[in-house]
Amino acid sequence: MFRKLVTFEEAKELIWQTLQPKPLGTEEIPLLEATNRVLAQDAISAIDIPPFSRSTVDGYAVKAEDTFGADENQPSKLKVCGFVAIGETPRVTVAKGEVAEIVTGAPIPDGADAVVMVEETEREDDVLNVYGSVTQNENVMKKGADIKSGETVLLAGKVLGSREVGVLAALGNAKVKVYLAPTIAVLSTGGEVTEPGKPLPPGKIYDINAYSLCAAVWESGGKPIYAGVVPDEKVPLRRALEQALASADIVLTSGGVSVGPKDIIPATVDSLGKPGVFISGIAIKPGKPVTVALIGEKPVFSFPGHPTSALLNFFLLARPVIQAMAGKVPTELASIKAVADRRMFSAKGRRTFVMVQLVLDEVKGILAEPVESGASGAITTLAKADGFVEIAENQQFVDAGEQVRVWLFKENA
């Protein structure tokens, strides 16, 4: 191998073509736990909805023809033959000249074909005066009028929200078949990195990336597996990568992809199986040393150690793959329009992503303020950057005052 830079567009296409991400399988889970999961088969109704013709008003079930010609001066006089309760099979049949009292939602009894609203009637014991006429099916919701048995109501691939969960319940489902959420092992590398929660030895710093990437995986619909910090040494690194590949559907690493003597990730990943590393460097900033491999059927993304770069490149490159493996149609990040607060320069010949903070200005509206993302201030940058502005390879800069689209790291940032 390697170290042939590809463009950002080439990288995205290579990733798509090489990984061909698709759902990994399905599982049946309780519908009450299915929010945000992805429907794995078309939802086809096994029943008519409503399952019976039902009244849409409180009133009296009648034969419509018995009301024809009735008005305020000449009411139809009909005999009340019974009452239809809600939630039960009617015990009465409506014959010519008869009505049955009925409430909203109750089944239309045999013999009746319409319902007169209670407001149009006056009752004296068993005799009902009907002061208006109804047509056939008036105030009746026919069996199957909403959904017919055999009708497809939701398509596979739909992300289940409150509405879809309600629709599936309406069909009688307490369980639902969804796509498996892909599992993603996340490990950090580096001799100077210590796991949070442990004492900090001299010369070390706490790991950020395994945590931030696990959170980003969760937000993208994957199931993160925290694989901790691995030293920058060939043997433990190789063992950790093998374990990660055995336990997960995708592996993410950060650190160790630059060209220093200690940057052994690409070679180690490549040695783990075929086809191996297929992207080793992308003409983007930040993220030039990003490495992507396919080991057997499992994608391995190796990001730089800089926290903002790792997270940004996760969102740009890995998130759509995780979404596709989760059965979703990959979605763009949320974005908003803002005004560039200062001139933002691009890196020559590289697709440049400038981290920005959003600030509301009373006069100018929403401003996008560049956040320094150099070596100094890794955490400050991470804390401040609400999102990023993209500058094309052939564009020198975005000028102050220009409208820009800001891609957000979080909805409702």
Next chain:
Amino acid sequence: MFRKLVTFEEAKELIWQTLQPKPLGTEEIPLLEATNRVLAQDAISAIDIPPFSRSTVDGYAVKAEDTFGADENQPSKLKVCGFVAIGETPRVTVAKGEVAEIVTGAPIPDGADAVVMVEETEREDDVLNVYGSVTQNENVMKKGADIKSGETVLLAGKVLGSREVGVLAALGNAKVKVYLAPTIAVLSTGGEVTEPGKPLPPGKIYDINAYSLCAAVWESGGKPIYAGVVPDEKVPLRRALEQALASADIVLTSGGVSVGPKDIIPATVDSLGKPGVFISGIAIKPGKPVTVALIGEKPVFSFPGHPTSALLNFFLLARPVIQAMAGKVPTELASIKAVADRRMFSAKGRRTFVMVQLVLDEVKGILAEPVESGASGAITTLAKADGFVEIAENQQFVDAGEQVRVWLFKENA
């Protein structure tokens, strides 16, 4: 009580004033499980970050003054006195006339105050030729330059996303104190309603609302408790409501709030405790019969049985309360701009919410198409409605072709 309609704005203000929703308490959880939870105390760094002055390049640690005047023709000749590894306390001290080899991220050894990049040097055994000068602190990230010990990095109330999780990890936290997620009991009422997953008896339909509302609760940051279907009878209803109040922080019901003889929810809720029902009817469409109560310290929202109305009114009225009890600043629903496809009428004197489906038109852009939300087609409406358009009380209609804001039931609808 009751049946005095309040306006939509009055209802929102009454809810806020009466319920005064606030967080219920805190818990400490693993940071790896904290995504989407709400930080319950300011995150204050207990350490300097970086915890030591470190090199930002590969090169040689020097006393800056030893390089003054050096250039390509007149290199400084300095003695290599050792090597500083990453992740360790330096074992060397740099004296005048000396340098120590150093890699990116390694601690600056005592005696040195700058780093010369390797590209500016040439080494012959123990002698280093330095072809450029550096100033004090050049290529050095000083101890505490990113974050100082005692500095507040995140404020309580922040919803934790990938960036915030990364920042908390950087401070060394493996656990984090978050606000408790409020628990919300959800029950459906109605003699004709059967729980999904059970056989459907004659005259019955499957419940929708307990399922769709549980999903909506989950999406809003609450913990749903499915309380199933309760018959429209005083004794079991009262018992179910008492159980729900005992097990949860908020209770949601649907059905049984209209003025029919069976609509016993408001009276039963009001009898459960003080201050009782404080909203009983709102001048909105749909949702006129919505009832809101406070029983002791627990809010009870009672929505109509129509699925779209129940869900809409949950989003309008209950969601902000749940968010506030979860410690969040209540957020608006996501929205997008669209063009009204047809004229949409409002209900006289009521704030009207018209369910719409979004359709992409090649010429006109995103169209908002009204979805029928009458009694016919409850599930069809639920399946189709991507969101809703709001029409003010004093506005007769929104005209075809007008730009409208569509509030979305789901991000990425």
